[in-house]
Amino acid sequence: MTLRGLYAITDSQLLAGRLLPYVEAALDGGVRLLQYRDKSDDTARRLREAEALQGLCERYGSTLVINDDAELAARLGVGVHLGQTDGPLTPARALLGSQAVIGSTCHASLELAAQAAREGASYVAFGRFFNSLTKPGAPAANLELLSQARAQIRLPIAVIGGVTLDNAAPLVAHGADLLAVIHGLFGADSSAEVTRRARAFNALFAS
């Protein structure tokens, strides 16, 4: 699949009681890459929700990625996003196969990105670029780093952290392929507004 456009990420607190309708609204708005991010250890709920999201993604022709949990990803036959403390990439690639989407958090480090590329990542993620309501303490990245990454790295680049419709355009202009967004997409008052935002994010990649 082409890794370019809006990358929607779920949040268990923000989407409590409305996970499926809001995700479906995002898919309806053109989201082609969705990450299920649930930091709880409720294994049964995580499996149930991930399976439901997998069904939705199949209906819309979109790709599902599981945050943190390569075992759950393998069970469903989908992708995984791994941070620096979530386990190594090479065994995850062996477990999930050559076609799986595997992402790697690289914070603001070109060295980590080069290593992720060597170890089989499908995309590298840099952030946080702006103040994030979801993860305020994440290490900061900036546009200069993004330009350097674009010049050096052939893999698709995801950017994350406080991305909204108001601040996303410069990220795309500096070489971002994927806008990874939680609040800026799902912090909406209605599913119709989620769909509108998803379309507007993807329109930033039109030219």
Ligand SMILES: Cc1ncc(COP(=O)(O)OP(=O)(O)O)c(N)n1
């Ligand atoms: C696309 C994308 N980029 C970065 C992250 C953050 O991953 P990580 O550092 O492992 O932090 P948690 O999300 O697990 O709290 C991500 N999930 N997705």
Ligand SMILES: Cc1nc(C(=O)O)sc1CCOP(=O)(O)O
């Ligand atoms: C999960 C996550 N990782 C980050 C990083 O910088 O690695 S920032 C972040 C939170 C993204 O949510 P929002 O779009 O609401 O800011």
Ligand SMILES: [Mg+2]
């Ligand atoms: Mg993680």
